[in-house]
Amino acid sequence: MREKSILVIDDDKIILDSLCEFLSLEGFRASGAETLKGALAKLEKESYCLVLTDVNLPDGDGLELLDIIRRDYPQTVVIVITGYGTIDSAVKAIKQGAYDYLTKPIIDDELRLAVERAIQQQSLMSENESLRLQLERKHRLENIISHNYKMAKIFDLVEAVADSKITVLMAGPSGTGKSMLARAIHHRSSRHDKPFVEVSCGALPETLLESELFGHTRGSFTGAVNNKEGKFLAADGGTIFLDEIGNASPGLQAKLLRVLEDRQFEPVGSNKTTIVDTRIILASNRNLNDEVRQGRFREDLYYRINVVTIELPPLSERVGDVRLLAEHFLRMYSAQHSREKLGITDEAMEYMERYSWPGNIREIENIIERATLLSKSKFIGPDDLPETIKQEPSRQAKRYTPTSLKEALAGPEKDIIREALEANHWNRQATAKALQINRTTLFKKMKHYGLYAEAERLGLT
Ligand SMILES: Nc1ncnc2c1ncn2[C@@H]1O[C@H](COP(=O)(O)OP(=O)(O)O)[C@@H](O)[C@H]1O
Ligand SMILES: [Mg+2]
Known part of the structure; x- marks a missing residue:
């Protein structure tokens, strides 16, 4: 493991040198600065896990430095060194986010202890931070790829309700x-x-699913040898x-209705009511409206669930x-597979x-993961794709029952223009060329169908 770096700032050269020497002997990489300016220059060049700073510096004070570190180098912990009898500035420093303070004259044992604790704190902090960053990177909306106007609306909705x-x-x-x-x-x-x-309501038989969600008490059914906490309780405070959800049995639907209404339930085999603070998100790949009409899904539950619905379009509707x-x-x-970055041929x-x-x-x-592993060249070509993709007949044109011809054509015309725009990444010149119309005509039609407004919303104009 790399040695931990510590930056020490003190304008008294003798103190500075002895602190640095002590820390080096303790196994740290210590460097020193005599001024605020010098410290900032060092912070810019290297990352330190700990900064030990004197409060009084010739060109500013340690608290100023503390502020800058809290703001610009949040992963660095700070210990402030104060002069004898200046406890006020120590209190101020702690309030401002210093991890600890030491008073001069500095005693070796105190210093050793303070540094040890600060370093421990710092590694906890940076672990949390890197975990958080990893998760954020994974779940950021920016990582959800789409140029599709329907998806843009969905992203807005997600932001609004999150x-x-x-x-x-x-x-x-x-x-x-x-x-x-x-x-x-x-x-x-x-x-x-x-x-x-996350719980999949399709994967388990009814009784097991119920105990999975709400928990059970010992002996409530054969096989229930211990008390078990359910997922609703596990998600308390969270989501x-x-x-x-379309697969939920009638019994489970009744229980869910109650949870949705009151956030209350009883574990299987218990009459003790549990209350949770849990945000509920549901998903279904069946059309729940149809399920209600067919009598398979409770209407009252459907209304409880159907508050904000996010309807994700199939990929075939977002060719772009x-x-x-x-x-x-x-x-x-x-x-992920440490492969040199590949490309995709036009044909593929x-x-x-x-x-x-x-x-x-x-x-x-x-398909792309498989092709990444299979491809022998720098480009993924048709040979790297499965046969099914290559056998697909061209898309079937949709059929409409016309009212007037003009009206009947309006819908498909709008769809075709939108698809062409998406396929050409909303470049109007390329789209006009593909559709073999001139750009003015395309522009007018876009305005007419509200496609220009969509493009503006997407920032694609
Ligand atoms: N817009 C998107 N951008 C990038 N990756 C996506 C997008 N939508 C889905 N994925 C990825 O596709 C896969 C399937 O998505 P998932 O959310 O599991 O679908 P569903 O729950 O509807 O079956 C996942 O690996 C997911 O990360
Ligand atoms: Mg899923």
């Missing part, structure tokens, strides 16, 4: 990003440092994500995203843009 306790329903086919967005909502809320607990996603996953998996991209992606984003992700 930091509330509102129940959110994620709808859309499998692989469209429901779980990913549920996590993003949690990570954007003030609950982000509390648990995010529970109930996936495949195929290239973006392919390139995103390519970057991701080349890095054409196949992918023509394919209908029944497995949606999960499918393109898998």
Whole structure:
């Protein structure tokens, strides 16, 4: 492991040198500065886990330095050295975020102890920090790739509801990003440092699922040998994500209704009511409205759930995203498998843009990961793609029952223009060329169909 670096600042050269020498003997890499300016220059060049600073410096004071460190180098802990009888400035320093203070004359044992504790604190801090950064990087909305106007609206909605306790329903086919967005909502809320607990309601038989969610008491059913805490309780203070909610049995639906209404439930086999503060996000790849109509899903539960619904479009409705996603996953998996960054040939991209992606984003992700591993050259070509993608017949044109011809054509015309725009990354010149119309016509039609406004919203004009 690398030695820990400590920066010592004191204008008294003798004290400075002896402190540095002591710390070096203790096994640290110590460097010294005699002024505030000198300290700042060193901080810019190297990262220190600890700064020991005198309060009185010739060109400023240690508290000023403390402020700068708290702001610009939050991972560095600070110990302030105060002169004898200046306890006030020590108190001030602690209030301002110094980890500790030492008074002159400095006693070796005190210094050793203070440094040890500060370093411990610092490694805790930096661990938390790097964990937090990792998670953030993973769940940032910026990592959810899309240029699609529907997705842009969804991102706005996510931002708007994230930091509330509102129940959110994620709808859309499998692989469209429901779980990913549920996590993003949690990570954007003030609950982000509390648990995010995911339960699939399709994977377990009814009784097991009930005890999984609400917990059970010992002996409440065969096999229940111990008390068990349920996932709702585990998610107390945080978020529970109930996936495949369309599969919930009638019994479970009744229990869920109560939790949604009062955040209350009883563990299986118990009559003790538990109250939780849990944000609930649900997902279904079945159309719950249909399920209600068919009598399989409780209508009252549906209304409780259907407060804010985020409807994720299938990938086939965001053709323009195929290239973006392919390139995103390519970057991701080349890095993950420590491969040199690959490219994709135009031919392979054409196949992918023509394919209908029944497995949606999960499918393109898998295909790109596989291709990253398989590809023998610097480019992913058609040979690296599975046969199914290459056999796909071209898209079927949608059929409409016309009212007037003009009206009937308006819908498809808008869709075609939007698809063409997305496929050409909203470049109007390229789109006009692809559609073989002139740019003015395209511009007028975009205005007419509200596509120009969409482009503006996406910042693509
Ligand atoms: N817009 C997106 N940008 C980048 N990756 C995405 C996007 N949407 C989904 N993914 C990735 O695709 C995969 C499937 O998404 P997931 O959220 O599990 O779908 P669902 O829950 O709807 O089945 C996951 O690996 C997810 O990270
Ligand atoms: Mg999912």
